[in-house]
Amino acid sequence: MLANRASTMATQTSARPSVPKSRPARGHASTRFDWAMAILSTVLVGGFYLDLWAHAHGRTDNTFFTPWHAVLYSMLAAVGAFLSVTAWRRWHRGAPWWESLPAGYGLSLVGVALFALGGGADLIWHVLFGVEFSVDALLSPTHLVLACAGVLIVTGSLRSAWRDPARGTRQWPARIPAVLSLGLVLSIFTGFTQFVHPLVDPWAEASPTSSTSQTEIYLVGADGARETRLTISRGASDGSPAFSAGGAFIVFTRMRPITGRDPIGDVFRMAADGSDVTRLTRASRWYLGPIPSPDGESVGVTFFRADTRKWTIGLLPAAGGDPRLLTDGRSNDILDGFSPDGTRVLFHSDRDGEHQIYTIGVDGGGRTKVTSGSANWGGSWSLDGRTIAFNSNRTGRLQIYTMSPDGSNQRRLITSSADDWLPSWSPEGTKIAFNSNRGGHTQVYVAHADGTGQQNVVQNGGMQLDAWAPGWSADGRQLVYAASTNPPADATPFVRQALGAAGIIVQAALLIGILLLGLRGGTLPVGSLTLIIGLNAVLLSVIQDQYRLIPGAILAGVLGDIVLWRLKPRIAERRSIRLFGAAIPVIVYACYFLSLQVTTGIGWSIHLWLGTIVVAGVIGLLMSYLVVPPGGAGPPVRA
Incomplete structure (x- = not known):
């Protein structure tokens, strides 16, 4: 009987279903996980802004493979590795693959994959259609894919908070990741709309009006690679750069436009990497085209004489000082170079009517006329002394010719249907650089000494070169030139006013939309506005070095948090939401105009800047109606 009972028990035991192995519940992310993802997302967006800074400062060239892309995609790899390892560990412990990440973070991993695919598509796009510049780069389809992917990645912490029923009772440190997520989303949007953002281009600031655009100095490889911006001179134009004979430094002019008067400025010297900028001239004048002498003892300059209203040539000591006159100032004499x-x-010079090419001894004697006939100018002496390249309009267009130093053996070197001018021989004499408008904009081209193999080495339709010859480095591997960083329309008051007002309206809508989204999801504690607005201002200021506007943005964030604390806006109380939506844009842009007034001054009338602040508030009010319709609070946020 005992045996039968034992047998029965054994049978029942064997028939009992096995207990499944426990697996981790999906649940909500821990605070540590939220923080880790928020930090990684912040670094990723920081890499994005580093790339924007590099583009704005000319630190990129015509290739996808740049150090800035390396940083950006390294950050993407770090985010992807963190999410993938987390998912693998949870899956290995028994969680199904669709629950292998904490709630809200699945789309972040999708964003990583989409970003990687978008990066590959971007590389192909560059090969097929070239590298984008200016606004093209911000609205390129492949870049917009990257923007969408970035939003999916950085909103993981926000979605996690929305799915946490206890989010409203959490301590402030545990709520920061979601706040950071809101700030990063805003920063992605503002990064891609920077062309209408007042923190990038402060259109309302007081600035001199000029009919010409501001220029900066750039360095580019003779093959068109490694374009680098060397100068940043707000309120002035850096132009007419030329290398010293040894290539150790570059001389250039820095001119300040003055409404109704001639520009005024000085000649400067800087190291070949753009550092150690030193003023060489004592008297500020209107200067053109400084060129160092071959022996390095002096710098030839052209300057405008106020007494004769003529251009005059002088020799400036290499260490700085006053120029010694070479020409008498009774005609327009403009320096082209040295033997x-x-x-x-x-x-x-125009001393005989049409501009013609002359030579003169460095002691001021032995002036010789070299050309005659149609206007000829812009000469460059080859290093062996046998050939002078110059431009002439004898065919009705500017074309490049060569001749012997005595003016004989003239022949056309460059053939095109456009204007080509200001040739410059390479040090070894095997190549010649020149300006051409054959692409619709003035660009730098390089050709072989016989005129063949012409190549555009700038290839940037968003830039306009200044009217001076490109300069060669001593080793012949690089060219220095000056180009405008803004379109000439920037100086037009209507354009500055229209773009400035439109930018404030667009950015007010983006800002208040993000903040109201945070309110609706219950993820906007007091202190959030200082973090969101301050972080966004810091990132945006990096693009064009507008750091002076950061304190005003932080002040706006603090005042906004005071409003948040006092109003305590809730979705159920529509009036508080309306007041919040209208007040925040008003505060932000009132502080913005205050920053401008304290730093450079406001260039707009009180009608315009005060009216723009009011319109920003109206935009915020209207946005509140989208988030909370008049009929009620609407459905709760679902991630």
């Missing part, structure tokens, strides 16, 4: 041995100066 290879440094004993003679090449220049063009």
Whole structure:
């Protein structure tokens, strides 16, 4: 009987279903996980803004493979590795793959994959259609894919908070990741709409009006690679750059436009990497085209004489000082260069009517006329002293010719249907650089000494070169030139006013939309506005070095948090939401205009800047109706 009972028990035991292995519940992310993801997302967006800074400062070239892309995609790899390892560990412990990440973070991993695919598509796009510049780069389809992917990645902490029923009772440190997520989403949107953001282009600031655009100095490889911006001179134009004979430094002019008067400025010297900028001239004048002498003892300059209203050539000591006159100032004489041995100066002058090319000794004697006939100018002496390249309009268009130093053996070197001018021989004499408008904008081209193999080495339709010859480095591997960083329309008051007002309206809508989204999801504690607005201002200021506007943005965030604390806006109380929506844009842009007034001054009338603040508030009020319709609070946020 005992045996039968034992047998029965054994049978029942064997028939009992096995208990499944426990697996981790999906649940909500821990605070540590939220923080880790928020930090990684912040670094990723920081990499995005580093790339924007590099583009704005000319630190990129015509290739996808740049150090800035390396940083950005390394950050993406770090985010992807963190999410993938987390998912693998949870899956290995028994969780199904669709629950292998904490609630809200599945789309972040999808965003990583989409970003990687978008990066590959971007590389192909560059190969097929070239590298984008200016606004093209911000609205390129493949870049917009990257923007969408970035939003999916950085909103993981926000979705996690929305799915946490206890989010409203959490301590402030545990709520920061969701707040950071809101700030990062805002920063992605503002990064891609920077062309209408007042923190990037402060259109309302007081600035001198000029009919010409501001120029900066750039360095580019003779093959078109590694374009680098060397100068940043707000309120002035840096132009007419030229390398010293040894290539150790670059001389250039820095001119300040003045409404109704001639520009005024000085000649400067800087190291070849853009550092150690030193003023060389004592008297500020209107200067053109400084060129170092071959022996390095002096710098040839052209300057405008106020007494004769003519251009005059002088020699400036290399260490700085006052120029010694070479021409008398009774005609317009403009320096083109030196002979290879440094004993003679090449220049063009209108002293006989049409501009013609002349040479003169560095002691001011032995002036010789080299060309005649149609206007000829812009000469460049080859290093062996046998050939002078110059431009002439004898065919009705500017074309490049060569001749012997005595004016004989003239022949056309460059053939095109556009204007080509200001040739510059490479040090070894095998190549020649020149300006051309054959692409619709003035660009730098390089050709072989016989005129063949012409190549555009700038290829940037968003830039306009200044009217001076590109300069070669001593080793012939680089070219220095000046180009405008803004379209000439920037100086037009209507354009500055229209773009400035439109930018404030657009950015007010983006800002208040993000903040109201945070309110609706219960993820906007007091202190959030200082973090969101301050973080966004810091990132945006990096693009064009507008750091002076950061304190005003932080002040706006603090005042906004006071409003948040006092109003305590809730979705159920529509009036508080309306007041919040209207007040925050008003505060932000009132502080913005205060920052401008304290730093550079406001260039707009009180009608315009005060009216723009009011319109920003109206935009915020209207946005509140989208988040909370008049009929009720609407459905709760679902992630």
